Amino acid sequence: MSPRESPRPATSKRSPLLTLPFRFLAAAACCAAALLSPSCSRETKLAYSCELSGVHSDTGVAGRNAALLAVEMLRERGERISIEARDDGGDPARAAEVDTALAGQGRRLVIGHTRSFVTAGSMAAAGAETYLLLSPYSNGAAVVGRDDFLFCLLPPARAQAEALADRARELGYGRAAVAYDETNLAYSEGFAKDFAARFEAKGGRVAASVMFQRGNDGHMGDKVALVAASRPETVLIVGSVVDTAIFSQLLRSSGFAGQFFGSDAAMEPGLARNGGAAVQGMIFAHIFDPRKPRPAAKAFAARFSERFNQEPSLAAYLGAEAVFILAEVAAKDDSPAAVKSGLLAGGFEGLIGPLRFDASGDAVRHYELFELRGEAFEALP
Amino acid sequence: MSKTRSLRVYLFGAFLSAVLLPYLVLGVVGFSAVKTIAGRQGEEKLDIIVHSLAGRAMAFLEENATALRAAGQSLDSGAVEAAKLPVFLGRLLENYPVFETIMVLDGKGLVEAISPEDPDFVGIDFSRQEFYRGTRERFEVAFSDTFLSLRTGHSVVSLTARAGSRSVVGILDLEKLSSFLVGVTLGKEGSASIVDSVGTVIADRDRELVLQRSIFRFPGLLEKAATGELVSGVYAAEGKPHRATALRMPFTGWTVALYQPLAEANALSTAMLTGFIGAMTLAIAVFVAILLLARRRILLPLERLSAEAARISAGDYSGQGGPEAAVSDMDFTEIEALKRAFAETRMAVGAREAAMLAAEDRLRESLTQKDVLLREIHHRVKNNLQIISSILSLQADALRGDPAEASFLECQGRVQAMAAVHERLYQSEDLSRVSVREYFETLLDAAFMQGAELAPGARRELAVDDSTLDLDRAVPCGLIVAEALSNSMKHAFPNGREGTISVRFARVGGRFELSVRDDGAGPGSGFTERRPSSLGLHLIDALSRQLRAEARVGAAEGGGFEVSLAFAATVGE
Numbered sequence: 001m002s003p004r005e006s007p008r009p010a011t012s013k014r015s016p017l018l019t020l021p022f023r024f025l026a027a028a029a030c031c032a033a034a035l036l037s038p039s040c041s042r043e044t045k046l047a048y049s050c051e052l053s054g055v056h057s058d059t060g061v062a063g064r065n066a067a068l069l070a071v072e073m074l075r076e077r078g079e080r081i082s083i084e085a086r087d088d089g090g091d092p093a094r095a096a097e098v099d100t101a102l103a104g105q106g107r108r109l110v111i112g113h114t115r116s117f118v119t120a121g122s123m124a125a126a127g128a129e130t131y132l133l134l135s136p137y138s139n140g141a142a143v144v145g146r147d148d149f150l151f152c153l154l155p156p157a158r159a160q161a162e163a164l165a166d167r168a169r170e171l172g173y174g175r176a177a178v179a180y181d182e183t184n185l186a187y188s189e190g191f192a193k194d195f196a197a198r199f200e201a202k203g204g205r206v207a208a209s210v211m212f213q214r215g216n217d218g219h220m221g222d223k224v225a226l227v228a229a230s231r232p233e234t235v236l237i238v239g240s241v242v243d244t245a246i247f248s249q250l251l252r253s254s255g256f257a258g259q260f261f262g263s264d265a266a267m268e269p270g271l272a273r274n275g276g277a278a279v280q281g282m283i284f285a286h287i288f289d290p291r292k293p294r295p296a297a298k299a300f301a302a303r304f305s306e307r308f309n310q311e312p313s314l315a316a317y318l319g320a321e322a323v324f325i326l327a328e329v330a331a332k333d334d335s336p337a338a339v340k341s342g343l344l345a346g347g348f349e350g351l352i353g354p355l356r357f358d359a360s361g362d363a364v365r366h367y368e369l370f371e372l373r374g375e376a377f378e379a380l381p
Numbered sequence: 382m383s384k385t386r387s388l389r390v391y392l393f394g395a396f397l398s399a400v401l402l403p404y405l406v407l408g409v410v411g412f413s414a415v416k417t418i419a420g421r422q423g424e425e426k427l428d429i430i431v432h433s434l435a436g437r438a439m440a441f442l443e444e445n446a447t448a449l450r451a452a453g454q455s456l457d458s459g460a461v462e463a464a465k466l467p468v469f470l471g472r473l474l475e476n477y478p479v480f481e482t483i484m485v486l487d488g489k490g491l492v493e494a495i496s497p498e499d500p501d502f503v504g505i506d507f508s509r510q511e512f513y514r515g516t517r518e519r520f521e522v523a524f525s526d527t528f529l530s531l532r533t534g535h536s537v538v539s540l541t542a543r544a545g546s547r548s549v550v551g552i553l554d555l556e557k558l559s560s561f562l563v564g565v566t567l568g569k570e571g572s573a574s575i576v577d578s579v580g581t582v583i584a585d586r587d588r589e590l591v592l593q594r595s596i597f598r599f600p601g602l603l604e605k606a607a608t609g610e611l612v613s614g615v616y617a618a619e620g621k622p623h624r625a626t627a628l629r630m631p632f633t634g635w636t637v638a639l640y641q642p643l644a645e646a647n648a649l650s651t652a653m654l655t656g657f658i659g660a661m662t663l664a665i666a667v668f669v670a671i672l673l674l675a676r677r678r679i680l681l682p683l684e685r686l687s688a689e690a691a692r693i694s695a696g697d698y699s700g701q702g703g704p705e706a707a708v709s710d711m712d713f714t715e716i717e718a719l720k721r722a723f724a725e726t727r728m729a730v731g732a733r734e735a736a737m738l739a740a741e742d743r744l745r746e747s748l749t750q751k752d753v754l755l756r757e758i759h760h761r762v763k764n765n766l767q768i769i770s771s772i773l774s775l776q777a778d779a780l781r782g783d784p785a786e787a788s789f790l791e792c793q794g795r796v797q798a799m800a801a802v803h804e805r806l807y808q809s810e811d812l813s814r815v816s817v818r819e820y821f822e823t824l825l826d827a828a829f830m831q832g833a834e835l836a837p838g839a840r841r842e843l844a845v846d847d848s849t850l851d852l853d854r855a856v857p858c859g860l861i862v863a864e865a866l867s868n869s870m871k872h873a874f875p876n877g878r879e880g881t882i883s884v885r886f887a888r889v890g891g892r893f894e895l896s897v898r899d900d901g902a903g904p905g906s907g908f909t910e911r912r913p914s915s916l917g918l919h920l921i922d923a924l925s926r927q928l929r930a931e932a933r934v935g936a937a938e939g940g941g942f943e944v945s946l947a948f949a950a951t952v953g954e
Binding site: 052053054055056057058061065068085087219220221242246249250253272273274275276277278307308309310375 | 490499500501502504505506507508509510511529530531532533534578579580581589592593594596600
């Protein structure tokens, strides 16, 4: 399906009787095309490979549900497409195994993975002879900027980090601290460093940069103490929803009253619930404003709500967008090489906004700033 | 006219009405009954299981809610000192290990204590958490929607019991729910699931489905179950139809669902249908065997008997290929007796016909002999009459110039007319009848030959149909014609007068009509029919009476002379 179109066909006011001959002709044309072109009757086989179990599975599960729904919608429109979802376990080695196995089954267009370090583990195996990887969520420094068979729907995290750093400086903060997730360094470390570099380039100073890990034997308390001891005016936290929420709360309870900045990985509804008052006013950068959806996104959201009895998260929109884009590009030829050419050649309307890929396969999209107010992320001027 | 029925049709009809139809009807009724009963039992079974599972899930929630409520009451009563709160929660967790985490929130929603202990969470603000603001209350406890555990990655639900201004929150691990489903058996492929309000599988025998928080396979079933009523129907998943039953649990928004591939659910009725089809096939096979046996042992022998009857009708009594040729030890006694009776009949009829043919040959030989003899007699009679005629001719020659010469010649003509009859008879196929046309032609030939000098201008005309006459009437009839012709030749055409003598004979209805007419001079003025003046006319009159007819002799209409009479075509009339 083309994201240029609404995922749910607009209601026609024309009489069904009037459109019947056209539908018949269209069906006849499709049948004729199917007979003439073997590719027309071919099924586009997609795979969804993300973290579907465990404590970090919220994003992967939301994306999977959205991807399955997107495929369902395409099939309702008569497109021959299927998708199979697999759990990569949040493990880079397993992700490569899962993706290779899926490619062996003829599913050579893989949507995955959730976190950059997992994506990095699989992208080494991606190639013209194996599979093409389209990641809806990964944009860490470790996975962008390379001419390979990995494409990212999100622009590189560096642009996001720099946008946040610019904003911090615009707000007049001169002393900052950075805390980032030790379990996903492929994403968080580059993010933190890019923020720090930009912040300092703009005349600010990063007084502390700490890694944190929660769960197992890791506790945040001592890391929070380190950040607090650096007396920052603003703090960037690069981590998951829960880590960002807890870190923020702990830092607030230690007396920090400054501005928080967060990464897009935490930009989910759970942040407000877990973060309490501490995360209110936190600033983020993202490419999509769910409060101003395009018609296609609006229609998808309605369908998602109807099916799952809840609003789609940003992860859900991205999961669906990945399906729609691959379905459009792979309609004629679903070989990794052909799809790579198609992705690099075209500009796409996208479900959540216009999209094109640069020569490295990274999305060229514009980050906008948002602030958490209540449970909503509201766009900042 | 009696109606006949084919034995084949009778046998087929008998099987159809006595075996196949009852079998079919009983089979269909039985199959429908079993299918209905099995389906009803299956549905009842599913209903029971669904209600049982929903009940167990509710009991599970209630049991743990009761524990939390009791804990809340303890806290509210002040029985637990603040310093001993972690120990209190630890013991509670030990007693209720299905809780993943138990914590106490203060009046502002901040974590006061948590078990298992985690310093990162103490003081954390959970006032915006749904479990703090929970709206679904049951058993005096607020329930949240399901969500992902941050510690285990399992689906969990929070239970919140009020303890004065504080709250006791238990994060309940829903892994336990799956254990309820382990004992549920629905064939090999059937399964049971508990699905949360957004369609995520939170309990299933397949642990992977739960861990990956998979979407329930039958969204349509969930939609239908949203009414709160027990629903069941056929739903497709991965292109495979399933029989599924679901019940929405109260207040949780969860749905207990059971599903089984339709093919497996209908295994009993399918097996019965297979058995029924097998039995029908067997019955048809037995029927075909019986028909073949009947054909070989009854129909074919009967056909052979029929063919043999046709051969006998055609006169073939050889018995080759007859029914006895197929006699075997396996034949039915009745059929064999029929064959033997038929063979005996054939032999008897054959012998009788042979005797009849021999008698017929003898009769034919005798008839031939008689025919030859009769022909010989006619020949001899004719020869004798020829001799007489010759004698009369010689006598006439001797009396040439004498008035008696004419009498002799007339007499000779009459004898020749009689001889002609016998000549015709012995030359004809039928020795008893003579063709009138041929006979009259002979008479005309003779008359014109004898009277050529007297009436050289006379012409003849013969109009006779295909009638034949027996000897008794041919002779008088011929003599009448001969007399009439002689009369016309002598008197009708004097002095070379030209004219025509017509002889007509035809069957009109039941009578023969004869006329001999000329268009000559006609009778003189003194001619009286009632008093014939010549012997010839006397003879005509006498011969007519012999034919039981009355001759009309006299002037013909339009001129000339005519002799005509009509007599019965059949003797005795």
